[in-house]
Amino acid sequence: MPAEPYYLGDNPSKPVPFDGVITASHYVVPLFATMDWDQVPREKVVENIAGLQDPGGNLNDEIMMYIHVPYCKSFCHYCNFNRFHYPKQDSERLEKYTDYLIKEIDWYMRQPYVQARKFTGIYIGGGSPSTLPTSAIERLSSHLAKVIPNYDSIEKSFTGEPRTLRRPGLLEVLRDQGWDRITFGVETLNPEIHRKIGRLDTREDVDAIFDRMRDLNYKADTCVDMMYDLPGQSLFGFQDELTELVDSYDPTEIDLFTTIYLPYRPLHKMILDGRVAQPGSPWQLLAMREHLYDFLSEKGYHNTIAETWSKRNERSQYQTAHCARQDIIGIGCAARGNVKDMVSINPEKVDDWQKNVDEHGASTETLQSIGYEGVLDRIMVMFPRYKHLDKSLLGDFGEKVDSEVFERVLNVIDGHLENGTVEDEGDHFRVTKLGVIWHGNLQTDYLRHALNTEGEVLIEHLTEAKEDFDREDRFGINEQTTFIKENDDLYPKLMK
Ligand SMILES: C[S@@+](CC[C@H](N)C(=O)[O-])C[C@H]1O[C@@H](n2cnc3c(N)ncnc32)[C@H](O)[C@@H]1O
Ligand code: SF4
Structure with missing residues (x-):
């Protein structure tokens, strides 16, 4: 027997606590990689x-x-x-x-x-x-x-x-x-x-x-x-x-x-x-x-x-x-690494990777600092995966990053606290069971990159779909794809 439903229940019209939060189901994702970095000389x-x-x-x-x-x-x-x-x-x-x-x-x-x-x-x-x-x-x-x-x-x-x-x-x-x-x-x-x-x-x-x-x-x-x-x-x-x-x-x-x-x-x-x-x-x-x-x-x-x-x-x-939360060296074609605020991505083609190894030892072409804002972004996007965020860690960024960016992060956390996906446990925030069920969606909320806009597009559609429960094909891939095609100029490029 399946366990007793905790939040969702049998009645799909039962309100779920996500209204007002930019939340989308990871369903059709136009771009897989969320953080790409330019090559540097x-x-x-x-x-x-x-x-x-x-x-x-x-x-x-x-x-x-x-x-x-x-x-x-x-x-x-x-x-x-x-x-x-x-x-x-x-x-x-x-x-x-x-x-x-x-x-x-x-x-x-x-x-x-x-x-x-x-x-x-x-x-x-x-x-x-x-x-x-x-x-x-x-x-x-x-x-x-x-x-x-x-x-x-x-x-x-x-x-x-x-x-x-x-x-x-x-x-x-x-x-x-x-x-x-x-x-x-x-x-x-x-x-x-x-x-x-x-x-x-x-x-x-x-x-x-x-x-x-x-x-x-x-x-x-x-x-x-x-x-x-x-x-x-x-x-x-x-x-x-x-x-x-x-x-x-x-x-x-x-x-x-x-x-x-x-x-x-x-x-x-x-x-x-x-x-x-x-x-x-x-x-x-x-x-x-x-x-x-x-x-x-x-x-x-x-x-x-x-x-x-x-x-x-x-x-x-x-x-x-x-x-x-820890440094990584990335070895091999397409490997990613990070050392503190530096990111490295190795060339995707085997030949390019080998050429770089021959010529330079390390193949990375992207090693660059992502700065304090980049580090904050990464921490926030990974927080729903990691499930635990020390307030002291977050506090350090209060003075280091643009106040508007920091304000936005605090607003997203407030949204999640209100909706019960994150709990305040004194010196840290913790992702709750509901948050775990929605963790992919929580991540989307913190993204400031391309995917974030797509997240906003998807939530609109999710909201529409919520009003449309009885249809057999509700929120199917076809409909979602059509919606993204119409709303996202990335999609046609990817379909070529
Ligand atoms: C590196 S592979 C695992 C090892 C091995 N290559 C294999 O497939 O047996 C990566 C894993 O990521 C997951 N994965 C890959 N593409 C995915 C997708 N589009 N959606 C969800 N999971 C995916 C799959 O579970 C897959 O096994
Ligand atoms: S890594 Fe290869 S084997 Fe594993 S899921 Fe992808 S294509 Fe399949």
């Missing part, structure tokens, strides 16, 4: 790196490493991860990609500002790093063990997709090299929906990973990605899937992503063409979130951060870093 990058070396400057004493591998065996219809460049895959290219990862790692490891810090974790993500040859993964891992002084004691996460992760020999190498978090996508246990969203791996692949890990006595955390609000997925179907996932595999961590429909990915087009079913209404989406909150809490999972539900009642280092 090479001299500026060099100057900024030199500025980082000054220990009297903005040094943080902890750092982690993110390594990006942009290859997958096939491309899922919904996915946007480094979408432009899934280069031809042969073992020579993949070994060469690994050589360049090692080159870029070595460049960073020679920098005094990196040497002065303590590593807290390494995350190899993508894409699907499990597509690299096992020999390349072994080479990369042993290299990391050699150059990172505390390699043995830090958190190490490895991303795979089930088809390639299960292949003979790989899990042994990962175990022997100390990777203690293995993360991979399952997305849905409904075979029909699974096929429709373009996943070519099978349930058998997933079984094989869990079986193999057990046979190898490999104790790494298993972190499974799932998606909901998928085309044709009903609330009850989703509830069954979640029960089955926990009963069959009992993963350490479940990352439950609301499906983001991106206009330039095939899934969105297939829905518009009627080849794939519409997902349900936003109200069903919220009911799914409410169910997963209740169900996973009951099963002993903790919502440590954003969409992550973990048996461990603490955040992983990766999640802490990802939410911008």
Whole structure:
């Protein structure tokens, strides 16, 4: 039986406490990336790196490493991860990609500002790093063990997709090299929906990973990605899937992503063409979130951060870093990093990335300060994911940023306090259960970038849709797409 509804109830006309807050369902999002930074001239990058070396400057004493591998065996219809460049895959290219990862790692490891810090974790993500040859993964891992002084004691996460992760020999190498978090996508246990969203791996692949890990006595955390609000997925179907996932595999961590429909990915087009079913209404989406909150809490999972539900009642280092509370060095094409108020994004094309590594050591072309306003933006956008905001941290910005910007942030917080999505707990603000259910929407409220305008557009539509409950196709992808097309000049460009 689904848990007792907490806010939504059976009656969709029951008022939800969001009127007046710029809140939108993450549904069709014209642009996936919310923070893009312009390239800066090479001299500026060099100057900024030199500025980082000054220990009297903005040094943080902890750092982690993110390594990006942009290859997958096939491309899922919904996915946007480094979408432009899934280069031809042969073992020579993949070994060469690994050589360049090692080159870029070595460049960073020679920098005094990196040497002065303590590593807290390494995350190899993508894409699907499990597509690299096992020999390349072994080479990369042993290299990391050699150059990172505390390699043995830090958190190490490895991303795979089930088809390639299960292949003979790989899990042994990962175990022997100390990777203690293995993360991979399952997305849905409904075979029909699974096929429709373009996943070519099978349930058998997933079984094989869990079986193999057990046979190898490999104790790494298993972190499974799932998606909901998928085309044709009903609330009850989703509830069954979640029960089955926990009963069959009992993963350490479940990352439950609301499906983001991106206009330039095939899934969105297939829905518009009627080849794939519409997902349900936003109200069903919220009911799914409410169910997963209740169900996973009951099963002993903790919502440590954003969409992550973990048996461990603490955040992983990766999640802490990802939410911008810790510095990250980004290695590999399209990798992102940040060091205090500096952001770096590596070139998206493998060839450009390799050329930069050859010519400059670090491939970034964007290393620049985002300034106090940028840091405040990042903290606020990430606050709903992080769920906790110290008032002292916020207070520091009162004098440092433009008072109008700071005022706007306080107004958004007031709106959320009034609506019960955020609670004032003395020295900090905390995102409530209702806020967690709406966290994607809360994030939209804090964005000052392009997406914010789109958020405002979407809320108008959401408000209209709220008055229109009885229609079968209420707030479907088609209608929302039409609405965005008419109201957003970004959309036609993306559709080309
Ligand atoms: C790097 S992959 C996970 C590992 C591996 N590549 C795989 O797919 O098995 C990233 C994850 O992000 C999520 N994701 C990607 N595109 C998404 C979208 N449009 N909406 C929601 N979640 C998405 C999926 O859960 C996906 O598994
Ligand atoms: S395998 Fe993972 S990263 Fe690759 S396209 Fe599919 S979801 Fe995206």
